[in-house]
Amino acid sequence: MLEKRIIVCLDVRAGRTTKGIKFKENIDVGDPVEMAEFYYNQGVDELVFYDITASAEKRKIMIDVVAAVAEHIFIPFSVGGGIASVAEMREVLLAGAEKVSVNSQAVRNPSIIEEGASLFGRQCIVLGMDALRDPSFPSGYRVVIDGGRTPTEFDALEWARRAESLGAGEIVVNSIDADGTQDGYELAVTGLISRSVGIPVVASGGAGTIEHIYEVFTKAQADAALIASMVHFGTYTIPGIKSFLQNKHIPVRSDF
Amino acid sequence: MRIAVVDYNAGNLRSVETALKYLKADFFITGRPEELRGADKLIFPGVGEAKAAMQVLEETGLGGAITEFYKSGRPLLGICLGSQIVLADSEESNTRCLGLVPGTARLFPAKAGFKVPHMGWNQVVHDGKHFLFKGIPSGSSFYFVHSYYPDPESKEYCMAGTDYIIEFCSGLCAENLNAFQFHPEKSGKYGLKLLDNFINAGTTVC
Numbered sequence: 153m154l155e156k157r158i159i160v161c162l163d164v165r166a167g168r169t170t171k172g173i174k175f176k177e178n179i180d181v182g183d184p185v186e187m188a189e190f191y192y193n194q195g196v197d198e199l200v201f202y203d204i205t206a207s208a209e210k211r212k213i214m215i216d217v218v219a220a221v222a223e224h225i226f227i228p229f230s231v232g233g234g235i236a237s238v239a240e241m242r243e244v245l246l247a248g249a250e251k252v253s254v255n256s257q258a259v260r261n262p263s264i265i266e267e268g269a270s271l272f273g274r275q276c277i278v279l280g281m282d283a284l285r286d287p288s289f290p291s292g293y294r295v296v297i298d299g300g301r302t303p304t305e306f307d308a309l310e311w312a313r314r315a316e317s318l319g320a321g322e323i324v325v326n327s328i329d330a331d332g333t334q335d336g337y338e339l340a341v342t343g344l345i346s347r348s349v350g351i352p353v354v355a356s357g358g359a360g361t362i363e364h365i366y367e368v369f370t371k372a373q374a375d376a377a378l379i380a381s382m383v384h385f386g387t388y389t390i391p392g393i394k395s396f397l398q399n400k401h402i403p404v405r406s407d408f
Numbered sequence: 409m410r411i412a413v414v415d416y417n418a419g420n421l422r423s424v425e426t427a428l429k430y431l432k433a434d435f436f437i438t439g440r441p442e443e444l445r446g447a448d449k450l451i452f453p454g455v456g457e458a459k460a461a462m463q464v465l466e467e468t469g470l471g472g473a474i475t476e477f478y479k480s481g482r483p484l485l486g487i488c489l490g491s492q493i494v495l496a497d498s499e500e501s502n503t504r505c506l507g508l509v510p511g512t513a514r515l516f517p518a519k520a521g522f523k524v525p526h527m528g529w530n531q532v533v534h535d536g537k538h539f540l541f542k543g544i545p546s547g548s549s550f551y552f553v554h555s556y557y558p559d560p561e562s563k564e565y566c567m568a569g570t571d572y573i574i575e576f577c578s579g580l581c582a583e584n585l586n587a588f589q590f591h592p593e594k595s596g597k598y599g600l601k602l603l604d605n606f607i608n609a610g611t612t613v614c
Contacts, residue, residue: 153530153531153571153572154526154528154529154530154572155528155529155530155549156528157528157529192596195596197528197529222422222423222426223426223429223430226423226426226427226430226593226594226595226596226597226599226600227551227594227595227596228551228594245420245422246420246422247422248422248423248426250423250594272419272420273419273455273456273457274525275455275525275527275553321525321527321553322527350523350524351523351525352523352525352527352528373521375523375527375528376528405529405549407545407548407549408549408596408597408598
């Protein structure tokens with residue numbers, strides 16, 4: 153039986169994991185490689201690195217991070233943040249990432265999904281989507297870009313379907329409304345998209361407790377749950393989350 | 409023991425390379441058929457489309473070199489697309505494949521609530537007898553990403569099974585050839601264990 157994935161997201165700025173991560177263990181919390189190894193050993197199923205510097209001149213640093221991470225962890229990981237061309241996709245994939253994630257740049261230039269999928273295979277191309285509640289849109293959600301600052305005329309569900317037909321292999325649905333609240337995922341948009349596309353959907357934004365993860369798997373049919381602060385701050389651990397889900401009969405990878 | 413990793417421009421070899429480095433394997437990556445002849449073992453990875461992959465294998469002569477390697481009796485490990493290309497054919501673009509193992513790579517049937525590609529961690533069930541699974545409990549999870557699955561003509565070619573939409577053969581075994589649909593190089597400690605078993609195996613014959 154296919155297992156539900158727990159994905160940890162790490163924000164990287166100029167080659168360092170950003171502040172706000174607290175650990176009791178003796179590891180350098182600013183070092184993305186050590187952080188990745190820590191979660192890998194804890195049994196995380198996948199990692200996501202967001203390059204929040206995301207400028208061309210800093211890209212080289214991120215590539216070095218990706219290459220170093222690839223030498224230490226042997227699970228899939230993806231890289232996102234400002235990727236705007238297939239040349240940049242190629243760099244990230246050749247450095248050892250399993251997937252690349254495109255968000256604002258895919259809205260500006262949807263053909264990047266198509267080009268990326270035909271060059272590297274659709275399993276490599278992840279669409280990251282920031283959705284904002286807006287009743288004037290058919291699905292009730294509008295796509296926003298640039299970290300939520302710029303509204304678009306894209307309807308979230310239509311964009312998800314279009315990205316799938318262009319060749320995206322997976323969609324990360326990030327709720328701008330729920331992001332940072334720790335009040336739970338936005339179940340409505342996650343479920344709507346997950347039921348409407350044939351590719352895996354990752355829920356993102358709003359996870360604060362274990363119950364939120366359980367809920368997004370059972371009520372919104374998410375294939376994977378993206379988490380960040382709830383583990384970065386040490387409130388929960390990956391093994392703790394997995395054993396909770398397992399007790400609730402959610403299939404998760406428990407022996408690693 | 410030198411291991412050749414076949415580079416036929418099908419996807420990214422980087423993760424196989426980093427895993428083999430981590431395991432301190434003696435290996436080299438090559439796209440030249442003549443260089444395969446000198447290897448003691450061969451790893452045949454690959455992600456991508458069957459027809460495009462077969463085209464490259466035919467144009468470069470690598471397909472013939474892989475078949476020759478197989479016939480020589482030396483251990484050969486296929487990964488992902490590598491487990492489909494060794495079959496007689498694939499439903500993907502109706503492609504004729506290498507034909508080392510009788511069977512077909514088939515597209516998963518559509519089923520409500522199941523997505524294709526099959527992407528993520530799933531359990532691999534095996535009888536524990538084969539050396540490659542030494543130290544790996546049956547039912548351990550491995551990482552999969554694929555839309556087609558190997559369907560060998562006879563069960564005797566199947567050394568591992570996985571349940572997704574249907575029960576499919578996630579591990580092929582034919583004499584000195586072993587091929588897995590999942591990615592051991594992306595499957596944590598059990599994936600590394602499987603690769604390490606391959607590196608250290610005297611023989612991999614089923």
